Amino acid sequence: xxxxxxxxxxxxxxxxxxxxxxxxxxxxxxxxxxxxxxxxxxxxxxxxxxxxxxxxxxxxxxxxxxxxxxxxxxxxxxxxxxxxxxxxxxxxxxxxxxxxxxxxxxxxxxxxxxxxxxxxxxxxxxxxxxxxxxxxxxxxxxxxxxxxxxxxxxxxxxxxxxxxxxxxxxxxxxxxxxxxxxxxxxxxxxxxxxxxxxxxxxxxxxxxxxxxxxxxxxxxxxxxxxxxxxxxxxxxxxxxxxxxxxxxxxxxxxxxxxxxxxxxxxxxxxxxxxxxxxxxxxxxxxxxxxxxxxxxxxxxxxxxxxxxxxxxxxxxxxxxxxxxxxxxxxxxxxxxxxxxxxxxxxxxxxxxxxxxxxxxxxxxxxxxxxxxxxxxxxxxxxxxxxxxxxxxxxxxxxxxxxxxxxxxxxxxxxxxxxxxxxxxxxxxxxxxxxxxxxxxxxxxxxxxxxxxxxxxxxxxxxxxxxxxxxxxxxxx
Numbered sequence: 435x436x437x438x439x440x441x442x443x444x445x446x447x448x449x450x451x452x453x454x455x456x457x458x459x460x461x462x463x464x465x466x467x468x469x470x471x472x473x474x475x476x477x478x479x480x481x482x483x484x485x486x487x488x489x490x491x492x493x494x495x496x497x498x499x500x501x502x503x504x505x506x507x508x509x510x511x512x513x514x515x516x517x518x519x520x521x522x523x524x525x526x527x528x529x530x531x532x533x534x535x536x537x538x539x540x541x542x543x544x545x546x547x548x549x550x551x552x553x554x555x556x557x558x559x560x561x562x563x564x565x566x567x568x569x570x571x572x573x574x575x576x577x578x579x580x581x582x583x584x585x586x587x588x589x590x591x592x593x594x595x596x597x598x599x600x601x602x603x604x605x606x607x608x609x610x611x612x613x614x615x616x617x618x619x620x621x622x623x624x625x626x627x628x629x630x631x632x633x634x635x636x637x638x639x640x641x642x643x644x645x646x647x648x649x650x651x652x653x654x655x656x657x658x659x660x661x662x663x664x665x666x667x668x669x670x671x672x673x674x675x676x677x678x679x680x681x682x683x684x685x686x687x688x689x690x691x692x693x694x695x696x697x698x699x700x701x702x703x704x705x706x707x708x709x710x711x712x713x714x715x716x717x718x719x720x721x722x723x724x725x726x727x728x729x730x731x732x733x734x735x736x737x738x739x740x741x742x743x744x745x746x747x748x749x750x751x752x753x754x755x756x757x758x759x760x761x762x763x764x765x766x767x768x769x770x771x772x773x774x775x776x777x778x779x780x781x782x783x784x785x786x787x788x789x790x791x792x793x794x795x796x797x798x799x800x801x802x803x804x805x806x807x808x809x810x811x812x813x814x815x816x817x818x819x820x821x822x823x824x825x826x827x828x829x830x831x832x833x834x835x836x837x838x839x840x841x842x843x844x845x846x847x848x849x850x851x852x853x854x855x856x857x858x859x860x861x862x863x864x865x866x867x868x869x870x871x872x873x874x875x876x877x878x879x880x881x882x883x884x885x886x887x888x889x890x891x892x893x894x895x896x897x898x899x900x901x902x903x904x905x906x907x908x909x910x
Contacts, residue, residue: 614649
Protein backbone atom coordinates (compact mmCIF):
# COMPACT_ATOMS: atom_id res chain seq x y z
CA UNK A 435 0.00 0.00 0.00
CA UNK A 436 1.33 3.41 -0.95
CA UNK A 437 -0.51 5.27 1.82
CA UNK A 438 1.18 4.72 5.22
CA UNK A 439 -2.15 5.46 6.90
CA UNK A 440 -3.46 2.14 5.57
CA UNK A 441 -0.63 0.09 7.05
CA UNK A 442 -1.02 -1.90 10.23
CA UNK A 443 0.96 -0.82 13.28
CA UNK A 444 3.03 -4.00 12.91
CA UNK A 445 3.98 -3.11 9.34
CA UNK A 446 4.55 0.55 10.18
CA UNK A 447 6.89 -0.33 13.03
CA UNK A 448 8.78 -2.73 10.77
CA UNK A 449 9.17 -0.22 7.94
CA UNK A 450 10.18 2.55 10.34
CA UNK A 451 12.76 0.28 11.99
CA UNK A 452 14.16 -0.49 8.52
CA UNK A 453 14.12 3.24 7.66
CA UNK A 454 11.75 2.72 4.72
CA UNK A 455 9.44 5.17 6.49
CA UNK A 456 9.83 7.60 9.37
CA UNK A 457 7.55 8.21 12.33
CA UNK A 458 6.90 11.62 10.80
CA UNK A 459 5.77 9.96 7.55
CA UNK A 460 3.32 7.79 9.47
CA UNK A 461 1.86 10.63 11.53
CA UNK A 462 1.56 13.00 8.57
CA UNK A 463 -0.22 10.34 6.50
CA UNK A 464 -2.75 9.69 9.27
CA UNK A 465 -3.33 13.41 9.90
CA UNK A 466 -3.88 14.00 6.19
CA UNK A 467 -6.40 11.18 6.03
CA UNK A 468 -8.23 12.52 9.08
CA UNK A 469 -8.40 15.97 7.51
CA UNK A 470 -9.81 14.51 4.30
CA UNK A 471 -12.37 12.07 5.70
CA UNK A 472 -13.20 12.74 9.36
CA UNK A 473 -15.73 15.46 8.58
CA UNK A 474 -18.11 12.71 7.46
CA UNK A 475 -17.45 10.44 10.45
CA UNK A 476 -16.73 12.64 13.49
CA UNK A 477 -14.43 10.15 15.20
CA UNK A 478 -12.48 12.69 17.28
CA UNK A 479 -13.36 14.86 20.22
CA UNK A 480 -9.91 16.45 20.11
CA UNK A 481 -6.90 16.21 17.80
CA UNK A 482 -3.42 16.96 19.07
CA UNK A 483 -1.81 17.74 15.72
CA UNK A 484 1.12 19.71 17.08
CA UNK A 485 1.78 17.24 19.89
CA UNK A 486 1.72 14.29 17.48
CA UNK A 487 4.15 16.02 15.14
CA UNK A 488 6.52 16.87 17.97
CA UNK A 489 6.38 13.28 19.24
CA UNK A 490 7.09 11.96 15.74
CA UNK A 491 10.09 14.24 15.36
CA UNK A 492 11.37 13.10 18.75
CA UNK A 493 10.88 9.46 17.72
CA UNK A 494 12.86 10.01 14.52
CA UNK A 495 15.63 11.75 16.46
CA UNK A 496 15.76 8.84 18.89
CA UNK A 497 16.14 6.42 16.02
CA UNK A 498 18.82 8.55 14.36
CA UNK A 499 20.77 8.52 17.64
CA UNK A 500 20.73 4.74 17.66
CA UNK A 501 18.55 4.40 20.75
CA UNK A 502 16.55 1.25 21.44
CA UNK A 503 13.14 1.37 19.74
CA UNK A 504 9.90 0.16 21.32
CA UNK A 505 7.69 -2.47 19.62
CA UNK A 506 5.19 0.23 18.52
CA UNK A 507 7.79 2.82 17.54
CA UNK A 508 6.21 5.51 15.37
CA UNK A 509 2.75 3.93 15.16
CA UNK A 510 -0.08 6.45 15.65
CA UNK A 511 -2.72 5.66 18.28
CA UNK A 512 -5.72 7.43 19.76
CA UNK A 513 -7.31 7.30 23.21
CA UNK A 514 -10.99 7.37 24.09
CA UNK A 515 -12.12 10.62 25.68
CA UNK A 516 -12.55 8.86 29.03
CA UNK A 517 -8.84 8.15 29.46
CA UNK A 518 -6.58 10.71 31.09
CA UNK A 519 -4.01 12.32 28.82
CA UNK A 520 -1.46 14.71 30.27
CA UNK A 521 -2.01 18.23 29.00
CA UNK A 522 -5.03 17.28 26.88
CA UNK A 523 -8.61 17.74 27.97
CA UNK A 524 -10.50 14.61 29.01
CA UNK A 525 -14.12 15.64 28.72
CA UNK A 526 -16.05 12.33 28.94
CA UNK A 527 -18.09 13.63 26.00
CA UNK A 528 -19.80 16.11 28.33
CA UNK A 529 -19.99 19.86 28.80
CA UNK A 530 -19.87 19.17 32.53
CA UNK A 531 -16.18 18.23 32.24
CA UNK A 532 -15.13 21.18 30.12
CA UNK A 533 -11.63 22.29 31.12
CA UNK A 534 -10.70 18.98 32.77
CA UNK A 535 -7.01 18.73 31.78
CA UNK A 536 -5.16 15.93 33.63
CA UNK A 537 -1.56 16.45 34.67
CA UNK A 538 -0.58 12.85 33.96
CA UNK A 539 -1.48 10.04 31.58
CA UNK A 540 -3.61 7.07 32.49
CA UNK A 541 -1.32 4.06 32.89
CA UNK A 542 -2.57 2.51 29.64
CA UNK A 543 -1.76 5.70 27.73
CA UNK A 544 1.66 5.90 29.37
CA UNK A 545 2.42 2.30 28.37
CA UNK A 546 1.45 2.94 24.76
CA UNK A 547 3.80 5.91 24.65
CA UNK A 548 6.54 3.91 26.37
CA UNK A 549 6.23 1.29 23.61
CA UNK A 550 6.86 4.03 21.05
CA UNK A 551 3.29 4.73 19.87
CA UNK A 552 2.34 8.35 19.13
CA UNK A 553 -0.88 9.86 20.47
CA UNK A 554 -2.80 11.79 17.82
CA UNK A 555 -5.96 12.67 19.72
CA UNK A 556 -9.00 11.73 21.80
CA UNK A 557 -11.84 9.77 20.23
CA UNK A 558 -15.53 10.47 20.75
CA UNK A 559 -17.71 8.81 23.35
CA UNK A 560 -21.30 9.28 24.45
CA UNK A 561 -21.59 11.31 27.62
CA UNK A 562 -19.79 9.48 30.46
CA UNK A 563 -19.88 6.36 28.23
CA UNK A 564 -23.51 5.95 29.21
CA UNK A 565 -24.82 4.61 25.90
CA UNK A 566 -24.06 1.96 23.28
CA UNK A 567 -24.57 4.62 20.59
CA UNK A 568 -21.91 7.31 20.25
CA UNK A 569 -24.02 10.43 20.48
CA UNK A 570 -22.93 13.19 22.85
CA UNK A 571 -24.41 16.64 23.53
CA UNK A 572 -20.94 18.13 23.22
CA UNK A 573 -19.49 16.43 20.13
CA UNK A 574 -22.50 15.09 18.29
CA UNK A 575 -22.87 11.65 16.73
CA UNK A 576 -20.13 9.46 15.29
CA UNK A 577 -21.01 7.82 11.99
CA UNK A 578 -20.23 4.33 10.75
CA UNK A 579 -17.44 4.43 8.13
CA UNK A 580 -19.16 1.70 6.12
CA UNK A 581 -22.32 3.79 5.76
CA UNK A 582 -22.47 7.19 7.42
CA UNK A 583 -26.25 6.95 7.79
CA UNK A 584 -25.68 4.37 10.52
CA UNK A 585 -24.16 4.45 14.01
CA UNK A 586 -20.62 3.38 14.83
CA UNK A 587 -21.93 1.77 18.03
CA UNK A 588 -20.60 2.67 21.46
CA UNK A 589 -19.49 3.64 23.81
CA UNK A 590 -16.10 3.46 22.08
CA UNK A 591 -17.61 4.39 18.73
CA UNK A 592 -15.03 7.04 17.96
CA UNK A 593 -12.15 4.62 18.53
CA UNK A 594 -13.69 1.88 16.38
CA UNK A 595 -14.64 4.26 13.57
CA UNK A 596 -11.15 5.78 13.60
CA UNK A 597 -9.42 2.40 13.34
CA UNK A 598 -11.81 1.22 10.62
CA UNK A 599 -11.33 4.41 8.58
CA UNK A 600 -7.53 4.46 8.75
CA UNK A 601 -7.23 7.29 11.27
CA UNK A 602 -4.58 5.42 13.25
CA UNK A 603 -4.21 1.62 13.50
CA UNK A 604 -4.47 1.37 17.30
CA UNK A 605 -7.49 2.40 19.35
CA UNK A 606 -7.29 2.59 23.14
CA UNK A 607 -10.73 2.52 24.73
CA UNK A 608 -12.80 1.13 27.59
CA UNK A 609 -15.37 -1.66 27.88
CA UNK A 610 -17.94 -1.61 30.68
CA UNK A 611 -20.78 -3.56 29.04
CA UNK A 612 -19.38 -4.31 25.61
CA UNK A 613 -18.14 -0.81 24.83
CA UNK A 614 -15.08 -2.00 22.85
CA UNK A 615 -16.77 -5.02 21.25
CA UNK A 616 -20.07 -3.42 20.23
CA UNK A 617 -18.51 -0.71 18.02
CA UNK A 618 -15.89 -3.17 16.75
CA UNK A 619 -18.72 -5.33 15.46
CA UNK A 620 -20.48 -2.31 13.95
CA UNK A 621 -17.31 -1.06 12.25
CA UNK A 622 -15.74 -4.33 11.09
CA UNK A 623 -12.60 -4.46 13.26
CA UNK A 624 -11.24 -6.41 16.22
CA UNK A 625 -12.38 -5.31 19.67
CA UNK A 626 -10.91 -6.93 22.79
CA UNK A 627 -11.95 -6.80 26.42
CA UNK A 628 -9.02 -8.45 28.23
CA UNK A 629 -9.27 -10.49 31.41
CA UNK A 630 -10.13 -8.37 34.43
CA UNK A 631 -6.81 -7.14 35.84
CA UNK A 632 -4.60 -8.03 32.87
CA UNK A 633 -4.40 -4.39 31.73
CA UNK A 634 -4.48 -1.69 34.43
CA UNK A 635 -7.57 0.51 34.64
CA UNK A 636 -6.77 2.48 37.76
CA UNK A 637 -9.43 5.13 37.08
CA UNK A 638 -12.36 2.69 37.14
CA UNK A 639 -15.04 4.19 39.42
CA UNK A 640 -15.29 1.14 41.72
CA UNK A 641 -11.94 -0.66 41.64
CA UNK A 642 -12.77 -3.52 43.95
CA UNK A 643 -16.09 -4.45 42.31
CA UNK A 644 -14.84 -3.39 38.89
CA UNK A 645 -16.39 -4.63 35.65
CA UNK A 646 -15.00 -1.91 33.38
CA UNK A 647 -11.92 -2.91 31.40
CA UNK A 648 -9.47 -1.15 29.11
CA UNK A 649 -10.43 -1.98 25.51
CA UNK A 650 -8.20 -2.60 22.50
CA UNK A 651 -9.28 -1.96 18.92
CA UNK A 652 -7.24 -2.90 15.86
CA UNK A 653 -7.67 -4.04 12.26
CA UNK A 654 -5.29 -7.02 12.46
CA UNK A 655 -4.50 -9.85 14.84
CA UNK A 656 -0.79 -9.00 14.77
CA UNK A 657 -1.56 -5.46 15.95
CA UNK A 658 -3.83 -6.83 18.67
CA UNK A 659 -1.02 -9.02 19.99
CA UNK A 660 1.54 -6.19 19.90
CA UNK A 661 -0.80 -3.78 21.65
CA UNK A 662 -1.88 -6.26 24.32
CA UNK A 663 1.71 -7.14 25.15
CA UNK A 664 2.57 -3.45 25.52
CA UNK A 665 -0.36 -2.85 27.88
CA UNK A 666 -0.35 -5.95 30.10
CA UNK A 667 1.23 -6.22 33.52
CA UNK A 668 0.77 -5.21 37.17
CA UNK A 669 0.31 -1.66 38.41
CA UNK A 670 0.07 -0.78 42.08
CA UNK A 671 -2.86 1.62 41.62
CA UNK A 672 -5.14 -1.15 40.29
CA UNK A 673 -5.58 -3.95 42.86
CA UNK A 674 -6.81 -6.44 40.25
CA UNK A 675 -3.43 -6.28 38.48
CA UNK A 676 -1.17 -6.80 41.48
CA UNK A 677 0.83 -10.01 41.17
CA UNK A 678 -0.47 -10.66 37.64
CA UNK A 679 2.22 -11.44 35.05
CA UNK A 680 0.57 -13.17 32.12
CA UNK A 681 2.75 -14.60 29.37
CA UNK A 682 3.04 -12.51 26.18
CA UNK A 683 0.75 -13.48 23.30
CA UNK A 684 2.05 -14.19 19.81
CA UNK A 685 0.96 -15.14 16.30
CA UNK A 686 1.57 -18.68 15.12
CA UNK A 687 3.32 -19.16 11.77
CA UNK A 688 0.31 -21.23 10.64
CA UNK A 689 -2.67 -19.61 12.43
CA UNK A 690 -5.28 -22.02 11.10
CA UNK A 691 -3.47 -25.01 12.60
CA UNK A 692 -3.84 -23.70 16.16
CA UNK A 693 -7.56 -24.52 16.33
CA UNK A 694 -7.30 -28.17 15.37
CA UNK A 695 -8.81 -30.29 18.13
CA UNK A 696 -10.05 -27.38 20.23
CA UNK A 697 -13.69 -27.23 21.30
CA UNK A 698 -16.25 -24.45 21.12
CA UNK A 699 -19.88 -23.97 22.05
CA UNK A 700 -21.96 -21.57 19.95
CA UNK A 701 -24.81 -19.70 21.63
CA UNK A 702 -27.03 -18.04 19.00
CA UNK A 703 -29.06 -16.26 21.70
CA UNK A 704 -28.22 -15.05 25.20
CA UNK A 705 -31.54 -13.88 26.53
CA UNK A 706 -32.44 -11.80 23.49
CA UNK A 707 -35.67 -12.70 21.68
CA UNK A 708 -34.49 -12.36 18.07
CA UNK A 709 -31.40 -12.51 15.87
CA UNK A 710 -31.33 -11.03 12.39
CA UNK A 711 -31.08 -13.37 9.43
CA UNK A 712 -27.96 -11.53 8.25
CA UNK A 713 -26.20 -12.05 11.58
CA UNK A 714 -27.07 -15.74 11.77
CA UNK A 715 -26.04 -16.30 8.15
CA UNK A 716 -22.63 -14.66 8.57
CA UNK A 717 -21.92 -16.28 11.93
CA UNK A 718 -22.86 -19.68 10.55
CA UNK A 719 -20.54 -19.09 7.60
CA UNK A 720 -17.74 -18.33 10.06
CA UNK A 721 -18.53 -21.47 12.07
CA UNK A 722 -18.39 -23.51 8.88
CA UNK A 723 -14.96 -22.08 8.07
CA UNK A 724 -13.70 -22.72 11.60
CA UNK A 725 -14.96 -26.30 11.51
CA UNK A 726 -13.09 -26.71 8.25
CA UNK A 727 -9.77 -26.07 10.00
CA UNK A 728 -10.45 -28.41 12.89
CA UNK A 729 -12.44 -26.53 15.55
CA UNK A 730 -15.08 -28.79 17.10
CA UNK A 731 -18.29 -26.77 17.55
CA UNK A 732 -21.53 -27.66 19.30
CA UNK A 733 -24.63 -25.45 19.45
CA UNK A 734 -26.59 -24.66 22.61
CA UNK A 735 -29.65 -22.44 22.83
CA UNK A 736 -30.58 -22.79 26.49
CA UNK A 737 -32.84 -20.30 28.26
CA UNK A 738 -30.24 -19.27 30.88
CA UNK A 739 -30.10 -16.09 32.94
CA UNK A 740 -27.22 -14.11 31.43
CA UNK A 741 -27.18 -11.34 34.03
CA UNK A 742 -28.64 -8.58 31.87
CA UNK A 743 -30.77 -7.28 34.73
CA UNK A 744 -27.85 -7.63 37.16
CA UNK A 745 -25.72 -5.56 34.80
CA UNK A 746 -28.44 -2.91 34.54
CA UNK A 747 -28.72 -2.64 38.31
CA UNK A 748 -24.97 -2.38 38.83
CA UNK A 749 -24.39 0.10 36.03
CA UNK A 750 -27.34 2.34 36.80
CA UNK A 751 -26.58 2.37 40.50
CA UNK A 752 -22.93 3.25 39.97
CA UNK A 753 -23.76 5.92 37.41
CA UNK A 754 -26.28 7.63 39.66
CA UNK A 755 -23.71 7.61 42.50
CA UNK A 756 -21.02 9.10 40.26
CA UNK A 757 -23.34 11.84 39.04
CA UNK A 758 -24.07 12.87 42.62
CA UNK A 759 -21.09 15.23 42.36
CA UNK A 760 -23.09 17.52 40.06
CA UNK A 761 -25.81 19.99 40.97
CA UNK A 762 -29.34 19.64 39.51
CA UNK A 763 -28.82 22.65 37.25
CA UNK A 764 -25.66 21.04 35.86
CA UNK A 765 -27.46 17.79 35.14
CA UNK A 766 -29.92 19.73 32.99
CA UNK A 767 -27.10 20.21 30.48
CA UNK A 768 -26.81 16.45 30.00
CA UNK A 769 -28.27 14.35 27.24
CA UNK A 770 -31.92 13.38 27.99
CA UNK A 771 -31.13 9.66 27.70
CA UNK A 772 -28.31 10.08 30.21
CA UNK A 773 -30.59 11.92 32.63
CA UNK A 774 -33.10 9.08 32.31
CA UNK A 775 -30.38 6.55 33.18
CA UNK A 776 -29.40 8.54 36.27
CA UNK A 777 -33.03 8.74 37.39
CA UNK A 778 -33.38 5.00 36.83
CA UNK A 779 -30.36 4.41 39.06
CA UNK A 780 -31.69 6.64 41.80
CA UNK A 781 -34.98 4.74 41.80
CA UNK A 782 -33.42 1.28 42.11
CA UNK A 783 -34.87 -1.05 44.71
CA UNK A 784 -32.51 -1.69 47.62
CA UNK A 785 -33.13 -5.44 47.47
CA UNK A 786 -32.05 -5.52 43.81
CA UNK A 787 -28.82 -3.69 44.67
CA UNK A 788 -28.07 -6.10 47.52
CA UNK A 789 -28.74 -9.14 45.32
CA UNK A 790 -26.56 -8.02 42.41
CA UNK A 791 -23.14 -9.20 43.72
CA UNK A 792 -24.57 -12.65 44.46
CA UNK A 793 -26.06 -12.86 40.97
CA UNK A 794 -22.73 -11.78 39.51
CA UNK A 795 -20.98 -14.63 41.32
CA UNK A 796 -23.54 -17.14 40.03
CA UNK A 797 -22.99 -15.87 36.49
CA UNK A 798 -19.24 -16.38 36.83
CA UNK A 799 -19.76 -20.00 37.85
CA UNK A 800 -22.21 -20.48 34.97
CA UNK A 801 -19.61 -19.33 32.44
CA UNK A 802 -16.90 -21.41 34.08
CA UNK A 803 -19.21 -24.42 33.76
CA UNK A 804 -19.48 -23.91 30.01
CA UNK A 805 -15.73 -23.48 29.68
CA UNK A 806 -15.11 -26.70 31.59
CA UNK A 807 -16.27 -28.51 28.45
CA UNK A 808 -15.11 -26.04 25.79
CA UNK A 809 -12.11 -23.88 24.95
CA UNK A 810 -14.33 -21.14 23.53
CA UNK A 811 -17.79 -19.71 23.94
CA UNK A 812 -18.83 -18.28 20.56
CA UNK A 813 -21.77 -15.93 20.03
CA UNK A 814 -22.83 -13.17 17.69
CA UNK A 815 -21.47 -9.91 19.07
CA UNK A 816 -24.81 -8.23 18.41
CA UNK A 817 -28.23 -9.48 17.35
CA UNK A 818 -28.38 -7.13 14.36
CA UNK A 819 -26.11 -4.80 12.38
CA UNK A 820 -25.76 -1.15 13.35
CA UNK A 821 -29.00 0.87 13.61
CA UNK A 822 -29.38 4.32 12.01
CA UNK A 823 -27.16 7.09 13.34
CA UNK A 824 -30.11 8.97 14.82
CA UNK A 825 -31.56 5.93 16.60
CA UNK A 826 -33.03 6.75 20.01
CA UNK A 827 -30.82 5.09 22.70
CA UNK A 828 -33.95 4.22 24.66
CA UNK A 829 -36.03 3.39 21.58
CA UNK A 830 -37.36 0.04 20.34
CA UNK A 831 -35.18 -1.97 17.97
CA UNK A 832 -36.65 -3.67 14.93
CA UNK A 833 -35.04 -6.86 13.65
CA UNK A 834 -36.09 -8.10 10.21
CA UNK A 835 -39.21 -5.94 10.40
CA UNK A 836 -40.34 -7.06 13.85
CA UNK A 837 -40.11 -5.16 17.14
CA UNK A 838 -37.59 -6.89 19.40
CA UNK A 839 -37.39 -4.61 22.45
CA UNK A 840 -34.99 -1.94 23.66
CA UNK A 841 -31.26 -2.11 22.93
CA UNK A 842 -30.30 -3.63 26.28
CA UNK A 843 -32.83 -6.46 25.98
CA UNK A 844 -32.65 -7.06 22.25
CA UNK A 845 -29.31 -5.94 20.77
CA UNK A 846 -26.28 -6.22 23.04
CA UNK A 847 -27.12 -9.07 25.39
CA UNK A 848 -24.05 -10.97 24.15
CA UNK A 849 -21.07 -8.88 25.34
CA UNK A 850 -22.42 -7.64 28.69
CA UNK A 851 -22.22 -10.87 30.78
CA UNK A 852 -18.48 -11.18 30.34
CA UNK A 853 -17.83 -7.80 31.90
CA UNK A 854 -19.43 -9.11 35.06
CA UNK A 855 -17.53 -12.42 34.95
CA UNK A 856 -14.15 -10.92 33.98
CA UNK A 857 -13.52 -13.39 31.14
CA UNK A 858 -11.59 -12.15 28.10
CA UNK A 859 -13.84 -11.56 25.09
CA UNK A 860 -13.12 -10.52 21.52
CA UNK A 861 -15.32 -9.36 18.66
CA UNK A 862 -13.99 -10.64 15.32
CA UNK A 863 -15.16 -9.41 11.90
CA UNK A 864 -17.52 -12.03 10.47
CA UNK A 865 -18.78 -10.72 7.15
CA UNK A 866 -21.29 -8.11 6.08
CA UNK A 867 -25.06 -7.75 5.99
CA UNK A 868 -27.02 -7.53 2.75
CA UNK A 869 -26.81 -3.73 3.17
CA UNK A 870 -23.01 -3.83 3.49
CA UNK A 871 -22.80 -3.28 7.26
CA UNK A 872 -20.22 -5.28 9.27
CA UNK A 873 -21.17 -8.20 11.52
CA UNK A 874 -19.09 -9.54 14.41
CA UNK A 875 -18.56 -12.95 15.99
CA UNK A 876 -17.70 -12.88 19.70
CA UNK A 877 -15.20 -15.35 21.16
CA UNK A 878 -14.80 -15.85 24.93
CA UNK A 879 -12.28 -18.03 26.73
CA UNK A 880 -10.82 -18.70 30.17
CA UNK A 881 -9.20 -16.05 32.36
CA UNK A 882 -5.73 -14.99 31.17
CA UNK A 883 -6.08 -17.14 28.04
CA UNK A 884 -5.86 -14.26 25.57
CA UNK A 885 -3.53 -16.40 23.46
CA UNK A 886 -6.55 -18.50 22.45
CA UNK A 887 -8.36 -15.33 21.34
CA UNK A 888 -5.38 -14.23 19.26
CA UNK A 889 -5.32 -17.74 17.76
CA UNK A 890 -8.96 -17.73 16.69
CA UNK A 891 -8.78 -14.17 15.38
CA UNK A 892 -5.67 -14.87 13.33
CA UNK A 893 -7.23 -18.09 12.03
CA UNK A 894 -10.36 -16.16 11.00
CA UNK A 895 -8.13 -13.62 9.31
CA UNK A 896 -6.92 -16.47 7.10
CA UNK A 897 -10.19 -18.32 6.38
CA UNK A 898 -12.53 -15.29 6.29
CA UNK A 899 -10.19 -12.36 5.63
CA UNK A 900 -11.23 -8.77 6.18
CA UNK A 901 -8.04 -6.72 6.41
CA UNK A 902 -8.02 -5.67 2.74
CA UNK A 903 -11.65 -4.51 2.87
CA UNK A 904 -11.93 -0.78 3.53
CA UNK A 905 -15.17 1.09 4.24
CA UNK A 906 -17.06 3.38 1.92
CA UNK A 907 -15.33 6.56 3.06
CA UNK A 908 -12.14 5.21 1.49
CA UNK A 909 -13.84 4.42 -1.81
CA UNK A 910 -15.57 7.75 -2.33
